[in-house]
Amino acid sequence: MTTNTNDKTLIKEVSINAPLNLVWYAWTISERVSEWFAPETVIEAKEGGTYELYFIPGDRTGMNTIGCKITKFIPEQKLNFTWKGPDQFKDLMNNEDTLTTVEVSFESVNENSTKVIVEHKGFKDNEDWIEAFNWHKMAWTGVLESLKSTLEKGEGNLCCKPLNNNVS
Numbered sequence: 001m002t003t004n005t006n007d008k009t010l011i012k013e014v015s016i017n018a019p020l021n022l023v024w025y026a027w028t029i030s031e032r033v034s035e036w037f038a039p040e041t042v043i044e045a046k047e048g049g050t051y052e053l054y055f056i057p058g059d060r061t062g063m064n065t066i067g068c069k070i071t072k073f074i075p076e077q078k079l080n081f082t083w084k085g086p087d088q089f090k091d092l093m094n095n096e097d098t099l100t101t102v103e104v105s106f107e108s109v110n111e112n113s114t115k116v117i118v119e120h121k122g123f124k125d126n127e128d129w130i131e132a133f134n135w136h137k138m139a140w141t142g143v144l145e146s147l148k149s150t151l152e153k154g155e156g157n158l159c160c161k162p163l164n165n166n167v168s
Helices: 020-028 030-036 087-093 127-153
Strands: 008-016 040-043 051-054 070-074 078-083 100-110 113-123
Touching (some): 020 078, 020 100, 020 127
Antiparallel strands (some): 008 113
């Protein structure tokens, strides 16, 4: 087993004009997560529960976090879960011994505003992981923008959708 002393952490945060409990539910109720993150989700909101996102509905073979679990669950404070990267990084980061972890912290700013901090940990600090780190940096920015837009305006933009939206 390797040590984590050289691992990299990606940190993103966003302030959302919504009460803490609504922001918490947006991360922990399957139907709500599918409004802003992935179109199909299986979430068991408890420590040890499933945290699976399916970016292509019905597809259990690609673009998903199948098998990922909640590792910490403190209502309205902390949600941690294991993570699998997208298909282009599956050989690098989707094996049981190379899974990264996502730690989401929730902080009430006031009764109508919440700060969300995402810390994605476990990226190896070597050349093989640079592209995966940079991709996730871009993806988490979009995911948090979608969360904010969904909760403030009801207009989410799901992450990682296939680009076959041919509208004529």
